[in-house]
Amino acid sequence: MNVLEIQGLTKKFGNFVAVDNMTLNVKEGEIFGFLGSNGAGKSTTINMISSLLQPSAGEIRILGKDSRKHSRHAKTNLGIVPQDLAIYDDMTAYENVAFFAGLYGLRGKLLKERTEEALEFVGLGDRAKSRPSTFSGGMKRRLNIACAIAHKPSLIIMDEPTVGIDPQSRNYILESVKKLNESGCTVIYTSHYMEEVEEICSRVAIVDHGKIIADGTKEQLKAIITDVKDLSIELKPGSAYSLQSIGKIPGVRAVNEKEGRLSIQSDAAVDNLNRILKSLMDGGAEVKALQEEEPNLETVFLTLTGRSLRDQ
């Protein structure tokens, strides 16, 4: 069954099209990755799903019901973890979770149980009585998540829940997402970190400029790029070369340089390794190592957009 169905969803801000005719389905039990660079339109899409923004066109169905006609039904079944923290700094962690859970109708003993459970789940059980103003960035992010799960929604949407936090908290959050999913919850996980999405998501949609440019399982996405090879060339420090002239070599689709390492996407069918190396050495560069990389989602993104995910 589809927990979420989106059809022809579009959002315009004036003349600017932030979300462009988007269509996708999320099935029950999935961890669905929503991958795209900053400004791709991920948050705008989520804001429409959570009824905060009116779509300019298109339809959203949650558990089979139109989200605008049955907004209460839709909102009750959703748990939203907003990109920007939405917690009260002067209320304790417990009070925060209890307040938001109460908005979904929970009261009394059930509210208390669910609040404690949610805090325990994100690892803040022993900090229930502390205020978020005393928390680290990672703890605040975890509290933000607890506020979205205490009412046990069918679909949890997390908008970049790991932005700007330490690796430990990030791992904790990723593990929590997996645990939530195992307990029967469908998750939409938004990120511009390819590794995260690759690690936890069962299916991924890649968004760029408001459009879904590819979607499917990780394997399906990587299969897109069987016709592309991905070279990684490590150069001696101080090596001079011309990115431009490499880009002009037949078959080369994209060239990027990061910390003395060139990554080159090229048509698999074209045999151009010699010409690439020659171009480098003509420029006086010294090659230290050369490697053909396994395709990953980063490669997929690069291949599809010609840009790196992180560059922006």
Place this chain on the structure above:
Amino acid sequence: MWRDIWWVAVHTLKNTFRKRSSLLVYVGLPIIGVIGSIMLYGSAGQQVLRVGIANEDGSAVIAADTAAYVSSLQHVKTTLLSREELKKKLASADLDSGLILEKGYSDSMAAGKPEGIAIQSVKGQTVTAYIKGMLNAYLDNTAAISRAAGGDRAAFDKLYADYRGGGFKLETQQVADTSLTKAMSVQSIGFLILFMMTAAVNLSEIILKSREDRTYYRILSSPISARSYVLANVLVNIAVMVVQVAVALVALRYVFGVDPGLPIVQLGGMLILFALVSVSLSLVIVAFSKNSAVSGAMSNFIITPSCLLAGCFFPISIMPDTIRKIGDFMPQRWVLQSIDELQTGDTSRISINLAVLAAFALVFFLVAAYKFGRNNDTKTFV
């Protein structure tokens, strides 16, 4: 829906009064306003009046009694001295007021034709009025005794002795000059109005602040609608206003014992109607503000000047005519006007005044609702 609204309202209340300073702002200020106006009017309650008495009627019983009576008044400190000294001390402000009892005063009292009693004062009307009001009670009683005695001096002396035996205290409470307490009450209400309007904006600003700290959007992505959220805020606002009115009136009437000169229920009812005006105006301010900094500036720009024009701080009678006319466009003016009228027992225009206040509230609510509705169409997300 009401369950949701209740949940948000309780949360808002708790969150607001979590800070100790809120208690001071919302409950303390109205009390301070009352105390301030009592002090401003050099009250019968607080300040001690220094009254000099020049008794030139010597050992006559009535003159001595009059002096004793004035000394027995609450918050009055008397000194006996000569007429010249009295004038000197009044001029140098060592005395607030002076009472002169001329020779023959006692006899004239006994004869039922009071003569030779004069009050002088530098502080002006209010001080003289208080002493005069209190003294009149005594003079009236003595005159009544004189009439009862029918010119018979022996009968008078006997009746008067009985009257003295009963003590003055009872009478002093019956006749008190009320202009002072009325003015004091109006002043207290003037301050209260200012505090209510400021508090209303502070409370409505919670909506803007929640937008700034993003909790607003998180709440709206739950089953609560924007309308319910605003309604919960309005309910909290009205509740706080009602508490402010109650606290101020209890302080005025029952703690400091100032009689406002009209039934406390009428006064309270009118102020609660004005609370609706404050709340609706605060919603207009918030609806037209992008953020809480703007609404703060806007409320500074609107509230204090309009209170000034409406006569919350000074009696409107001292202002020029044009300003007085502008004041009529301020809702506060209509509350103060109604209080004035009710104090003098004039109820002819009261229903018009109340209708004007209700109209102010209604118009403000409609404007705010209209603007909020339009804001929702262009909700901005960054």
